[in-house]
Amino acid sequence: MIDIKAIASGSSGNCYRVSDGSTALLLDAGIPIHRIQQGIDYRLGEIAGALISHEHMDHAKAVPELARRGLLIFGPPEVAKACACPSILSGPALRKFTVSTWHIVPFKVVHDVTCYGYVLDSRKTGERLVYITDAAAVPYTFGQVHYMMLEANYSMNILSRRATEGAIKDELAARIVQTHMDIDGAIGLLRGLDPRVLKQVWLLHLSRDNSDADAFRRMAQRTTGAEVYIA
Template sequence: MIEINTLATGSTGNCYWITDGITPLLLECGISFKSIQKALNFKTSDIAGVLVTHEHKDHCKAVNEVADRGLNIYMSLGTKNALGIDHHRVKVVENKKQFRIGTWIILPFDTEHDVSEPFGFLLASENGGKLLFLTDSYYCRYKFSGITHLMLECNYSKAILDANVTCGRVHEFLKKRIMSSHFSLENVLDFLKVNDLSKVQEIHLLHLSHSNSDEALFKKEVQELTGKLVFVP
């Protein structure tokens, strides 16, 4: 049984605790380790590993602290080089090559973001369940089957973003950057339409923009399309 606990999400920091009932992991470490400890009631000694998608600080702020605490951190070579980190706890993983952490079999896959070598992760548990983690990517070229839990970025709506540009709240340059690096509501809906959702139990919408999103609307749209349980942490 997969359990998901959002410790932080958004441009100020991203960190998610997951477990299959046997092996706890962290997805991202974009907040201080002290904040991670507090959020988990200081129960961090059993964390088996940390997956980092890319080098932006809101996803890897605590990478040095986490490594110094004795936790293995998994990332692409491009992310490692961009961070300039040289620590024996940092483990380089390769695109589309599975690796194991405890009871999880993990498949990294390439995503579309304005960084060196960003990854998403597909995590299959020997204890049952399959989780897809996809954030900070304006597009996903892959289709997935058998997923039970979805953690998807849903950063902005094109309609809201366009309205904010028109009224001067968002500059045109920023609009282009957002559209070329983040997953929109519209892209989330398109992604859900072409994937097998037959086994999906939960959908978690992550990394909503403060000014270019609408939590209630996003949840409603995804629920109506999928008929699944949707969370917006």
């Protein structure tokens, strides 16, 4: 059983803790270090590493502090530069690496900077977790996944209604569409998953103004039959 905890999610900061019972990892670190510490009960020593999706501060804010404290950090090559942390590890997409009991494969998703999603296979539990955020599109399908953590930033209906009403500027609405995943894109990815093995779906990075958490949860539930959580 993999344990997932959402410490923060959304455009003001993203950070999740995942553990297979042997090894705990952080997925993104886009909040101040003291909030990460609170979220992990001040047990940074028990975190084996942090996987960073990309350089935007809502995903990488605490990277310099975590690096200073000696945590193993992996991300796309641009993260080390943006955070001025040469000690951050990187590697090309689709090259597998191992952190203790986890086998990890980064893959590229479509965003306005290089952004990695991650496939995490636990040798401890034999389960697979997939993490995807800040992705206008994902050029892969995933069949056998036990835990799916997936951005569902906005609803196209809500976004276009707000643009028509003038509640959101057209340029911003266009930028969101080009850089983030809407609920329909998320449901499309969920449809490709094998419902016989899928246990949990976590919908991430919901926009405060352009999403509907209850409706998103129901849609994901209906599509997958799995437990659905809104981060």
